[in-house]
Amino acid sequence: MKNKKEFTQFVLVGGFAAAVNFFSRIAFSQWVGFSTAVVAAYGVGMITAYLLSKFLVFKPSGKQAHAEFFHFTLINLAAVIQVWLISVGLAEYLFPWLAFEFHPEEVAHFIGLSVPVITSYLGHKHFTFARKS
Numbered sequence: 001m002k003n004k005k006e007f008t009q010f011v012l013v014g015g016f017a018a019a020v021n022f023f024s025r026i027a028f029s030q031w032v033g034f035s036t037a038v039v040a041a042y043g044v045g046m047i048t049a050y051l052l053s054k055f056l057v058f059k060p061s062g063k064q065a066h067a068e069f070f071h072f073t074l075i076n077l078a079a080v081i082q083v084w085l086i087s088v089g090l091a092e093y094l095f096p097w098l099a100f101e102f103h104p105e106e107v108a109h110f111i112g113l114s115v116p117v118i119t120s121y122l123g124h125k126h127f128t129f130a131r132k133s
Contacts, residue, residue, distance in 0.1 A: 006057060010121050013052040018113045021045025025109055034105055038087050042080045062132035075123035079116035087112030
């Protein structure tokens with residue numbers, strides 16, 4: 001039951017961080033292209049997710065914050081690749097091919113953000129915030 005509660009908290013925190021990511025991407029898109037905005041917004045969302053996960057989801061690991069954040073970043077590098085490939089692939093290739101025109105960048109980015117939820121949870125649970133032995 002504890003793992004279910006922890007996963008639920010992770011999903012809620014991740015959902016909030018994804019919203020920060022999503023809306024900051026819209027803001028960044030005012031100054032840079034979509035592809036660059038997706039990556040920049042991911043950084044903003046990642047910092048939000050780290051802080052909320054550290055203080056609201058996982059028990060203290062006993063590691064120094066910089067070590068945790070480094071591990072958090074490694075897990076998120078894998079996730080940002082997934083998010084970028086899916087978001088850009090949908091928005092710039094699949095959606096135009098399908099003639100999908102209902103907010104294609106927003107829909108593509110939302111789908112891209114949804115993909116790495118489980119892999120990120122497992123990585124952070126067993127690597128980033130794992131208790132120091």
